[in-house]
Amino acid sequence: MAKLTTCIDLMDEGIDRVSQIIPTMPAVEARLCRLLLMVGEGIDQELAFKLKPHKLNHSEFLTLMILYSRPDGSSTPGELCEFATQGATNMTRIANALARRGLITRGASEADRRRVVIRITAAGRRFVKEMLPPMFPRIDTMFQSFSATDKRHLDRLLRKLAGNLDRLSEHSHP
Numbered sequence: 001m002a003k004l005t006t007c008i009d010l011m012d013e014g015i016d017r018v019s020q021i022i023p024t025m026p027a028v029e030a031r032l033c034r035l036l037l038m039v040g041e042g043i044d045q046e047l048a049f050k051l052k053p054h055k056l057n058h059s060e061f062l063t064l065m066i067l068y069s070r071p072d073g074s075s076t077p078g079e080l081c082e083f084a085t086q087g088a089t090n091m092t093r094i095a096n097a098l099a100r101r102g103l104i105t106r107g108a109s110e111a112d113r114r115r116v117v118i119r120i121t122a123a124g125r126r127f128v129k130e131m132l133p134p135m136f137p138r139i140d141t142m143f144q145s146f147s148a149t150d151k152r153h154l155d156r157l158l159r160k161l162a163g164n165l166d167r168l169s170e171h172s173h174p
Contacts, residue, residue, distance in 0.1 A: 004042050008035065036161075043142070050135050054127075059086055063094050064103060067120040068128045074119040076109075103127055 011034050019027040044058060051061050062084045067073055075083075081091045095118055098104040103124035109115035120128075143151060 004038060007038060011035075011038065046138060046142070050138065054131050059084060059090065060094050060097055063091070064098060064120065064124060064128060067104060067118065068125065070120075072119075073125070074117050077116055077118060080118060098124070 012031065015025075015027055015031050015034070019025045019030075047058055047061070051057065056064070063080055063086075066080060066083050067075055077088065077091055077095065080086070080095075081088055084091070084094075086094065095104065095106060099106060102121060105119050105121055106116055107119070109117045146154070
């Protein structure tokens with residue numbers, strides 16, 4: 001696989017050529033969108049590399065982390081679908097995979113027996129506490145050339161972009 005920086009150079013050349021052919025193309029914005037996608041794919045590949053030894057995929061990891069981070073370690077399937085951006089069928093598959101490994105349980109809500117609640121188990125908590133720290137050095141390396149100010153700016157800009165995307169989806173979806 002080509003280095004990300006090489007792919008970015010090729011992307012720059014391509015966007016420059018297309019913007020000469022179609023001068024109304026928003027080249028800066030197109031470049032930023034493509035950069036975000038390329039960097040996101042790179043981060044996703046890095047995460048997949050770190051999750052593979054644990055026999056987890058990104059969706060399973062995210063679901064487990066959502067439960068781990070909840071004050072009571074639980075959530076409903078609907079909430080997990082929303083937060084993990086997964087459909088109900090895929091969330092069922094994810095929950096089945098995590099339950100088979102003993103990392104989560106499914107049961108009725110104590111407040112409303114008709115509601116299903118998914119909870120992280122003690123084994124799931126131990127699993128997260130063991131698997132997460134070895135990821136930290138590689139995450140640090142990703143941002144090693146960023147100053148604290150750079151990180152704050154990137155955080156602010158990405159949140160601003162997320163707000164714009166939310167507004168865009170409000171106007172394009174019923």
